[in-house]
Amino acid sequence: MIASSETDSNMYYATRFLAPDPFIYLKTGGRSCLLMSDLEIDRARSQAKVDAVLSYSEYEQKTKRGGPSEFMDVVYDFLQEKGVREATVPASFPLAYGDALRARGIALSVKREPFFDERVIKSKEEVDAICKAQSAVDAAMDLLRNAEIREGFLYLNGSVVTSESIRRVLHLHLMEKGCVAQHTIVACGSDACDPHNEGYGPLRADEPIIFDVFPKSSESRYYADMSRTVVKGKASDSLKRLYDTVLEGQLLGISRVKNGAHGKEIHEEIMALFDSHGYKTGQVGGRMQGFFHGTGHGVGLDIHEPPRISKSDWILQKGEVVTVEPGLYYPDIGAVRIEDMVWVNENGCTNLTTYNKILEIK
Amino acid sequence: MIASSETDSNMYYATRFLAPDPFIYLKTGGRSCLLMSDLEIDRARSQAKVDAVLSYSEYEQKTKRGGPSEFMDVVYDFLQEKGVREATVPASFPLAYGDALRARGIALSVKREPFFDERVIKSKEEVDAICKAQSAVDAAMDLLRNAEIREGFLYLNGSVVTSESIRRVLHLHLMEKGCVAQHTIVACGSDACDPHNEGYGPLRADEPIIFDVFPKSSESRYYADMSRTVVKGKASDSLKRLYDTVLEGQLLGISRVKNGAHGKEIHEEIMALFDSHGYKTGQVGGRMQGFFHGTGHGVGLDIHEPPRISKSDWILQKGEVVTVEPGLYYPDIGAVRIEDMVWVNENGCTNLTTYNKILEIK
Numbered sequence: 184m185i186a187s188s189e190t191d192s193n194m195y196y197a198t199r200f201l202a203p204d205p206f207i208y209l210k211t212g213g214r215s216c217l218l219m220s221d222l223e224i225d226r227a228r229s230q231a232k233v234d235a236v237l238s239y240s241e242y243e244q245k246t247k248r249g250g251p252s253e254f255m256d257v258v259y260d261f262l263q264e265k266g267v268r269e270a271t272v273p274a275s276f277p278l279a280y281g282d283a284l285r286a287r288g289i290a291l292s293v294k295r296e297p298f299f300d301e302r303v304i305k306s307k308e309e310v311d312a313i314c315k316a317q318s319a320v321d322a323a324m325d326l327l328r329n330a331e332i333r334e335g336f337l338y339l340n341g342s343v344v345t346s347e348s349i350r351r352v353l354h355l356h357l358m359e360k361g362c363v364a365q366h367t368i369v370a371c372g373s374d375a376c377d378p379h380n381e382g383y384g385p386l387r388a389d390e391p392i393i394f395d396v397f398p399k400s401s402e403s404r405y406y407a408d409m410s411r412t413v414v415k416g417k418a419s420d421s422l423k424r425l426y427d428t429v430l431e432g433q434l435l436g437i438s439r440v441k442n443g444a445h446g447k448e449i450h451e452e453i454m455a456l457f458d459s460h461g462y463k464t465g466q467v468g469g470r471m472q473g474f475f476h477g478t479g480h481g482v483g484l485d486i487h488e489p490p491r492i493s494k495s496d497w498i499l500q501k502g503e504v505v506t507v508e509p510g511l512y513y514p515d516i517g518a519v520r521i522e523d524m525v526w527v528n529e530n531g532c533t534n535l536t537t538y539n540k541i542l543e544i545k
Numbered sequence: 546m547i548a549s550s551e552t553d554s555n556m557y558y559a560t561r562f563l564a565p566d567p568f569i570y571l572k573t574g575g576r577s578c579l580l581m582s583d584l585e586i587d588r589a590r591s592q593a594k595v596d597a598v599l600s601y602s603e604y605e606q607k608t609k610r611g612g613p614s615e616f617m618d619v620v621y622d623f624l625q626e627k628g629v630r631e632a633t634v635p636a637s638f639p640l641a642y643g644d645a646l647r648a649r650g651i652a653l654s655v656k657r658e659p660f661f662d663e664r665v666i667k668s669k670e671e672v673d674a675i676c677k678a679q680s681a682v683d684a685a686m687d688l689l690r691n692a693e694i695r696e697g698f699l700y701l702n703g704s705v706v707t708s709e710s711i712r713r714v715l716h717l718h719l720m721e722k723g724c725v726a727q728h729t730i731v732a733c734g735s736d737a738c739d740p741h742n743e744g745y746g747p748l749r750a751d752e753p754i755i756f757d758v759f760p761k762s763s764e765s766r767y768y769a770d771m772s773r774t775v776v777k778g779k780a781s782d783s784l785k786r787l788y789d790t791v792l793e794g795q796l797l798g799i800s801r802v803k804n805g806a807h808g809k810e811i812h813e814e815i816m817a818l819f820d821s822h823g824y825k826t827g828q829v830g831g832r833m834q835g836f837f838h839g840t841g842h843g844v845g846l847d848i849h850e851p852p853r854i855s856k857s858d859w860i861l862q863k864g865e866v867v868t869v870e871p872g873l874y875y876p877d878i879g880a881v882r883i884e885d886m887v888w889v890n891e892n893g894c895t896n897l898t899t900y901n902k903i904l905e906i907k
Contacts, residue, residue: 190552201728202741203741203848203849220838221833221837222740222741222833222837222838224833225832226739226741226742251657251858272640274639274641275639275640275641276639276640276641277636277638277639277640278634278637278638278639278640278643278653279636279637279655279657280636280640281640281643281644282643282655291640293640293641293644295641351720354720355717355720355721358713358716358717358720363725365763366563366565379564379565379585379588380588471583471584471586471587475583475584476582476583476584486565487565496613
């Protein structure tokens with residue numbers, strides 16, 4: 184791998200060492216080693232969970248061919264010295280580096296995600312890290328209870344409550360708990376009908392508000408992910424029916440998750456349930472309606488990682504952490520999404536998200 | 546490009562549209578278009594700064610070859626329909642996609658960074674965004690002034706001041722101002738001798754503390770970057786001399802920045818200055834000492850982007866924003882780094898960082 188471990192989770196997973204600039208990881212003959220810049224080498228030697236940390240600048244001294252491709256010359260000489268003629272790289276390996284190594288005679292084959300098979304299987308420690316990030320979300324979610332309704336809008340301490348103000352308070356709460364949250368969704372009314380719209384402007388009473396919060400722990404670097412849909416005030420009957428249907432689909436999905444289950448079958452079963460209740464999916468007037476995203480995705484060092492519960496083929500395995508988050512979106516009724524994270528086991532799963540599911544907040 | 550615009554700044558630069566999962570960008574015949582999932586298509590149509598947004602699922606319907614490589618089949622059919630036989634991709638283009646497209650007969654050539662030449666040249670609006678993030682740093686920096694010294698440690702409101710507590714307050718301040726900061730360095734004593742060590746534990750009086758703060762504005766997505774070295778209490782004479790030397794080198798560097806200047810020459814001139822003052826660079830007792838990182842890097846949508854002022858060859862251009870941040874690190878004296886961001890113009894540069902440079906804080 185040649186990547187920065189701050190942006191590439193495989194690199195972080197393999198080394199447990201954080202650095203902002205790309206560095207080089209090689210595993211050969213069962214031994215892992217890093218080639219590090221002078222800037223990072225001492226820190227890498229004390230922190231990285233690898234067998235050896237070597238100096239890039241020492242190899243550079245030896246190579247000294249100069250010119251714009253010197254970096255890849257150094258990498259090549261390093262591989263030569265290690266006797267490496269062929270290597271397996273992640274799907275995300277940069278094409279520029281791939282071309283340069285192949286041009287020098289190194290055979291590269293690409294392994295699709297998961298690059299490290301064991302990364303999708305979460306240990307107790309990893310699940311604890313995910314749960315800790317999750318508990319920070321739970322603690323930050325009770326904001327709307329204290330709001331009061333005036334003329335259809337929500338007020339807190341005399342100020343109108345907006346998507347932005349709730350998001351800001353959520354982010355501050357999460358930071359207090361050592362988590363960084365970005366792009367948190369607090370979307371009301373028509374904003375919420377676009378599943379990745381973050382939401383803007385005043386929140387309205389009696390309308391669905393989707394919260395989708397996915398903070399990353401600064402310490403462990405693991406994510407949590409939860410969505411809830413709530414109404415401050417009174418939900419319409421059609422919205423209540425929509426909510427109950429999504430919840431039924433979500434609970435159905437959770438009941439199907441177990442070792443060996445097919446993600447695609449779970450997704451299709453929820454789709455069929457929604458359809459049987461009359462909730463159709465497709466374009467209406469040039470806009471998507473219904474259930475038009477996947478049911479779930481793995482959560483770990485990346486917010487979206489394998490496995491998937493979606494149109495794609497994935498077989499769930501014991502130890503994976505995956506979300507179950509169906510949603511239904513109709514501009515004339517409203518939008519509902521409910522999301523928990525579950526930990527797959529032999530015969531079912533453990534729900535890691537304990538936050539309640541109640542549509543109306545008084 | 547095939548990338549997520551949340552992680553790939555070229556994709557964000559080209560589209561000004563944020564999405565967490567990879568999508569497809571093609572520019573051909575002067576027209577830019579996106580191929581988007583059902584989940585993102587409506588939001589992309591309203592927000593993305595491109596000429597057309599097309600539906601991935603409509604192409605998928607047409608392709609329907611099935612199998613694990615269907616995604617690349619769809620991309621290929623899309624390119625075929627657009628009459629694309631060859632394409633230029635960024636250096637970071639994933640090797641897996643590169644191999645798949647070439648196997649289908651599309652010729653790919655890689656363009657090194659900067660992929661978009663114009664991205665390194667900052668407009669007034671971009672510089673304003675960078676300055677706004679910078680002003681958030683300035684406002685958060687005055688924390689140490691209020692601390693008091695007791696028995697060699699710092700106290701604020703009765704509690705001992707640590708790297709972690711200062712970092713936390715800085716991050717909260719920055720978040721209040723709409724910026725996300727991570728990996729902020731507040732490193733004292735020997736921690737600071739490792740330039741990317743974030744710093745841990747109680748801060749000590751009379752010892753250098755390096756602050757390196759590089760928040761990203763959540764709104765504009767531009768970074769700022771600043772470093773300062775301070776002592777709460779009294780600096781030793783040898784540390785004062787080290788500080789004065791780094792400051793001399795930094796001011797020398799800033800005075801050399803202008804359109805057409807060679808980054809490498811500036812870096813080497815600072816190196817030579819340090820050397821002439823007796824500050825040598827190299828390994829001592831298995832640990833790097835002296836000035837062993839680059840002098841500067843571009844700042845924009847990425848915290849580290851072209852140009853560089855370092856060992857590499859780069860010619861500075863009018864409109865670039867680049868840091869000037871030499872440092873000297875000696876475990877027996879201390880560590881000093883001073884960093885400003887400057888905006889390159891025809892005959893010099895404008896310093897965007899106005900925060901004062903004073904070693905001792907009383």
